[in-house]
Amino acid sequence: MTERKNDDTALEALFAEARRESAPLPDDLFARIMADAESRLPAAPAASPRRQSRLAALGAMLGGWPSMAGLATATLAGVWIGVAQPSGLSDLGLWSGDGVQAGYELGDMMPGYDSLTGEG
Amino acid sequence: MELPGHDPDAALLVAFGNGDLSAARLLTARLGPRVLGFATRMLKGDRAEAEDVTQEAMVRLWKQAPEWQQGQARVSTWLFRVTSNLCLDRLRKTGRSVGLDETAEPEDDRPGALDGIAEAERQAALTEALARLPDRQRQAVVLRHIEGMANPLIAEIMDISTEAVESLTARGKRALAADLAPRREELGYD
Numbered sequence: 001m002t003e004r005k006n007d008d009t010a011l012e013a014l015f016a017e018a019r020r021e022s023a024p025l026p027d028d029l030f031a032r033i034m035a036d037a038e039s040r041l042p043a044a045p046a047a048s049p050r051r052q053s054r055l056a057a058l059g060a061m062l063g064g065w066p067s068m069a070g071l072a073t074a075t076l077a078g079v080w081i082g083v084a085q086p087s088g089l090s091d092l093g094l095w096s097g098d099g100v101q102a103g104y105e106l107g108d109m110m111p112g113y114d115s116l117t118g119e120g
Numbered sequence: 121m122e123l124p125g126h127d128p129d130a131a132l133l134v135a136f137g138n139g140d141l142s143a144a145r146l147l148t149a150r151l152g153p154r155v156l157g158f159a160t161r162m163l164k165g166d167r168a169e170a171e172d173v174t175q176e177a178m179v180r181l182w183k184q185a186p187e188w189q190q191g192q193a194r195v196s197t198w199l200f201r202v203t204s205n206l207c208l209d210r211l212r213k214t215g216r217s218v219g220l221d222e223t224a225e226p227e228d229d230r231p232g233a234l235d236g237i238a239e240a241e242r243q244a245a246l247t248e249a250l251a252r253l254p255d256r257q258r259q260a261v262v263l264r265h266i267e268g269m270a271n272p273l274i275a276e277i278m279d280i281s282t283e284a285v286e287s288l289t290a291r292g293k294r295a296l297a298a299d300l301a302p303r304r305e306e307l308g309y310d
Binding site for chain 1: 138141149154171174178185239243268300304307
């Protein structure tokens, strides 16, 4: 029994020594392993697209620069119409609240029946 | 400190899979020496062959990198399994394999008794005694008592049950103790 215990103790001591024995890899083996790794190095994935500014992202969402140019032109035209108020528009009286109220009723916008009542 | 369930080797392997060569350097430095030590003991002290096996096991690891799924297994467990299989294949192919039912004969030309032999010689004696164990016992004993792995991990590496691991390590230790007993004084442990 005691002998068995001694054997176990001796064995444990040998195992403990073996566990401590951890030498680094020999240089030439390390170099061979790294050469293998380099030859099998997977290609790095393509770099992620450059982060866009919010304006650029909005532009892209609306269809790119041709659409943006059209949109800008339309905006400028709207502003110009609002500011310059072409004479043709003022004649309609649409820009005066009173004019709209006084000059036009809903029925005025409806098609007339005159053409149906005429002889023919 | 390593977080439970976290495998830093897996993070390095994934980094290598994404094209980072420096991750391979770190992985080699972390795992290479353990793999070489294990392969040397599995191959009965044949250092040159153990170096070839280590290189081959690492090549397989690099090939595996692009498909590695985090959480599928620990990288070290996977690597030890590959190394084990490579060693067992080589032992079988060269007729040096010892089955569980066989026991290799102790060599007759053991060194004579020495008073307190050096650590290197004690380790050589351990390697020789391990080499006389059946392959599977040697594998289990080295993984348990020298690599310090837990039985469930060894079971995963050897693809057997935890109970079978316990049985193999117990029998292996008994056989080692019996083999080394006559040299206890010589080994400086009496």
